[in-house]
Amino acid sequence: MILSDFERAVLAGTLGNAGERMAMELVVESARLLGAQRLVEIHSSHIDGCLYHGDSGTLYCEKLASEGARVKVPATTNVGALNLLKPQQCRLSPAQRKMAYRLMVAHETMGCLPSWTCAPYQAGARPALGQQVAWGESNAVAFINTVLGARSNRYGDFLDIACAISARAPDYGLHRPEYRYATLLIDLCGLSVRLRRQSAFYPVLGALIGRLAGASIAAVTGIPADATEDQLKALCAGAASTGALALVHLVGVTPEAPDLPTAFGGKAPESTIKITRDMVIQARDSLSLATSGPIDSVAIGSPHCSRDECRELLRLAQGRAFCVPVYLCLGRHTLMALQTDATDRALLALGVELVVDTCVVVTPILPATPGVMMTNSAKFAHYASGNTGHLPIFGSLPDCVASAQQGRVVWDQAIWS
Amino acid sequence: MTLHSEVLLSGSAQGEVLRFDAPISFWGGIDPTSALVTLAGHPQHGQCITNTILVIPQLIGSSSSSAVILELFYTHKAPRALLLGARDAILPIGAITARQMGWAHIPVLVLPDPDLWSGDWVSIDTDGMITKH
Numbered sequence: 198m199i200l201s202d203f204e205r206a207v208l209a210g211t212l213g214n215a216g217e218r219m220a221m222e223l224v225v226e227s228a229r230l231l232g233a234q235r236l237v238e239i240h241s242s243h244i245d246g247c248l249y250h251g252d253s254g255t256l257y258c259e260k261l262a263s264e265g266a267r268v269k270v271p272a273t274t275n276v277g278a279l280n281l282l283k284p285q286q287c288r289l290s291p292a293q294r295k296m297a298y299r300l301m302v303a304h305e306t307m308g309c310l311p312s313w314t315c316a317p318y319q320a321g322a323r324p325a326l327g328q329q330v331a332w333g334e335s336n337a338v339a340f341i342n343t344v345l346g347a348r349s350n351r352y353g354d355f356l357d358i359a360c361a362i363s364a365r366a367p368d369y370g371l372h373r374p375e376y377r378y379a380t381l382l383i384d385l386c387g388l389s390v391r392l393r394r395q396s397a398f399y400p401v402l403g404a405l406i407g408r409l410a411g412a413s414i415a416a417v418t419g420i421p422a423d424a425t426e427d428q429l430k431a432l433c434a435g436a437a438s439t440g441a442l443a444l445v446h447l448v449g450v451t452p453e454a455p456d457l458p459t460a461f462g463g464k465a466p467e468s469t470i471k472i473t474r475d476m477v478i479q480a481r482d483s484l485s486l487a488t489s490g491p492i493d494s495v496a497i498g499s500p501h502c503s504r505d506e507c508r509e510l511l512r513l514a515q516g517r518a519f520c521v522p523v524y525l526c527l528g529r530h531t532l533m534a535l536q537t538d539a540t541d542r543a544l545l546a547l548g549v550e551l552v553v554d555t556c557v558v559v560t561p562i563l564p565a566t567p568g569v570m571m572t573n574s575a576k577f578a579h580y581a582s583g584n585t586g587h588l589p590i591f592g593s594l595p596d597c598v599a600s601a602q603q604g605r606v607v608w609d610q611a612i613w614s
Numbered sequence: 615m616t617l618h619s620e621v622l623l624s625g626s627a628q629g630e631v632l633r634f635d636a637p638i639s640f641w642g643g644i645d646p647t648s649a650l651v652t653l654a655g656h657p658q659h660g661q662c663i664t665n666t667i668l669v670i671p672q673l674i675g676s677s678s679s680s681a682v683i684l685e686l687f688y689t690h691k692a693p694r695a696l697l698l699g700a701r702d703a704i705l706p707i708g709a710i711t712a713r714q715m716g717w718a719h720i721p722v723l724v725l726p727d728p729d730l731w732s733g734d735w736v737s738i739d740t741d742g743m744i745t746k747h
Contacts (some may be wrong), residue, residue, distance in 0.1 A: 219714055226710050230622055230703045251646050251685030257711055316731060333677065353677020353704065355684075355711050442676075583642050 198228060199235045216266025220362035227356055228367030237329050237368040242272040242361035244318050246354040247304045247331030248559055249278040249289075249297035251380065257355060258303040260361070268308045268363040273317040275334045277301040278552050278560040279314070282529075288561040297560075307358065313554035314528030316430065316500040318345070321530070326452050329372055331360035335437035336430070336500045336576065342444035344429050346452035348372050351443045371444055377453065378462035379446045381410055382469040386417030388477065393421055395612045397593035398477070399428040400575035403435020405480035406445055409470055410436070416446035416460040424450065427503055434500050435575030478613060483593035484578035486584075488606070492590065493568025495519070495601040496557050498526030499576040503535045509594060511543055518546040519601040522564065526556040558584045571600050617728055619697065621742040622706050623713075625721035627695040627739035630669045631730050634658055637672035640679035640705065643740050649691040653666050662694045664691045667738070671699035683708030687718040697730070 206212035206219040228236060246254065247557065278297035280286045289297060305311050312320050315334050324330045324347035330351040332338045341347040350370045352360060360366045370376050383406060385393060391396055406415055429450065436445055446454035456458035497510060502525060510525065526536075530554055535541040541551065557563050558580040563570060567586035572578055573596070578589040592600065592608055599607040625661040635657040640646070649664045664686075673679075683705055686692040692712075696705055701724055712718045723742050730736065735747045 221711055222714070223707065227703045230701060230706050233702065245677065245710075246681070248678070250641075250681035251688070253685045253688035253715075253717075256688070257684065257715060274681065335677075351677055352709070354681040355742045356677075356703070356707055580642075613627060614615070 198225070198233070200206045201227065204236060207363070209614055214265030216261045216264030217362060219261060219264065220359040222268055222355060223359040224365050226368065227460040228369070230590060231367050233367035235368045236365040237372050237493060239270055239329050239331045239364055239366050241270050241322065241324055241330045241362060242268065242357060242375045243275060243306060243322065243332040243334055243337050244272050244309055244357045245302050245352070245360060247274045247277050247356050249293065249300050252296050254354065255296045255303065258300055258358065260304045261358065262306040266307055266362045268361040270361055271307045272323070272361040273312040273320070273322045274304050274309050274556045275313070276315055276559060277313055278555060280555050282553050286552065286562055287555065288397065288565065304358070307362070312530070313528065314501045315556065316503070316528060319363060319503050320528055328387055330364070331366040333357040334431045335443070336434035338443045339433035339437040339445065342371060343433055343447060343451050349443070353424040359530040368543070377414070378464070379414045379416035379443060379460045380467045380573060381413055381415040382466035383409060383415050383417045383468060383472045385417060385564045387471055387473055388419065389614065391417065391422070391614065392474070392477070395593070396428055396431070397573060397612060399424070400431040400435040400573065401477060401481045401484065404439045404477060404484060404575040404579070405472070407436040407438060407440030410440050410442050410445070412441040414442065414444055414446065416448055416454060416455065416457060416466070418448045420447045420450055422449050429596050430500055431575065438576045438579040462489065481591060481613065484575055484589065485590040486582055487569045487590050492521055492571045492589070492600055493564055494521055495523045495597050496526070496550070496572045497523065497574070497594070497597060498561070499556055499558065499574040501529060501556070502527045503504040504531050507531065507535055507544065508540060510598065511540060512543045513595050513598040514547050514602070517602050520604045521601055523549045523601045524552050524557045525549050529553055561585070562589050571597050571606065573597050615746040617725060617730070617746070619723035619725035619742040619744055621721070621723055622701070622708035623693070623709055623722040624740045625719055626738055626740050627667065629665055630665060631669055631732055631734040631736055632658065632661060632685040633669040633730060634671065637674050639674040639676040640682040641676040643722045644682060645685045646685040647702050649686055651740045660738070663693050666693045667695045667697065667736055668693035669697045673698065673702055673705070677704055680707040680711070683744060684711050687712035691693055692718055692720065695720050697728060698722065698724050699726050700724065712726055
């Protein structure tokens, strides 16, 4: 591996502090394991390692911090295990809550920007086209590669913060242009334009793309050019939940995919899949483990809701209160925006539970007795049963609102034709 | 019988093989407090990975798996060695961070589809040579 003088000096401990040495060692060792020839300088990070999985992670990050490590590039934080504005909202034991909090504090000590959101790209952190970054949180990595054209692999626990401290990442995979071309073509043109404009279509399409593409790079034709950022966000989150992918070329949307030849680097697709309505319906149904009857909760906001999505929820409710808990997950940046016109108070009055800094599938917030949870998020649907024991039902946002008001599943099938 | 593997992280170990007969992600698949396989429907569901020579022909790569295996090192419930089917960084990152903390030092090796089966007793040397007893 070819390392610069600076990288060698930090690794040898002759430059910088012991925390910087630990971080550089982890980056260089990871690069060696992945077969990278060198490191690439990065411009920002998004840190997923602030979510508590056990005391060891807290102790590791506190060690980095106490040895003097500080991030050298702007580094936003993903969700933690606590709503810092309302810590009693999650049912961790007092000991776990303390360690989860210490983990979040350690990241602030290292100079991270305390954003505590899985949609940092809607909180001002938007890497530029072609920019090298090291991001964690699968939906965010997929979004910045796919929608913004930034370059990152999926970084996870400890390597993410180590990259931010070193301002370096292993030079492999999606950092390199030759590994960013599509090999699989997914064609949506057989679907009605009406279906392709439904917001509920996007998370389902994402889940389908993730299953079809796995870890390979697909190019998708037939996405409406005016798809909203929230729709693209839902697509990326769904795809990165069911697949290991971190980039989908949405032809006409993705900056690197103005047309098919560009997306495929001039080569022919290795395979082509034409999506049918039946495939969409099957993908939609695969997101539900229950289909009808009473529901126990509704969960919205994976990825974290934007202000527009919160306002849409309020508009759809038309002032009619909910009779099951509705968990609305969002970042502080969005909460502050909602506070400017009292949208937050209007939502609370309907019975909405605002979940800030975290979300309901990473920490115990949903009702303690497992039941049926309705959601418009493919990611919530994918992780609900394994992480929380609750059975998911997928529906559109209007379905979720109507179901929350009636306490049972209300489904408008007409949007799926 | 001896097998040669590629060394990702060098170390020596001996113990009983536990082989995963289906792909698994440590995050969501293995309970970090008990070291039991908790993934519903997995062939090794209910088995404990502590102190095993763990053979993992296929890994599903949730990046939070680094944190799960680090927790197992911290609580002394980790395997004695990892034998992966392909090069990967996620579990080795857990092993490297455990070394940095002084908690454990285990070999991590690569050998696609090895002739090693649950119940085999093996020893591993620092050059990646695996001897089946």
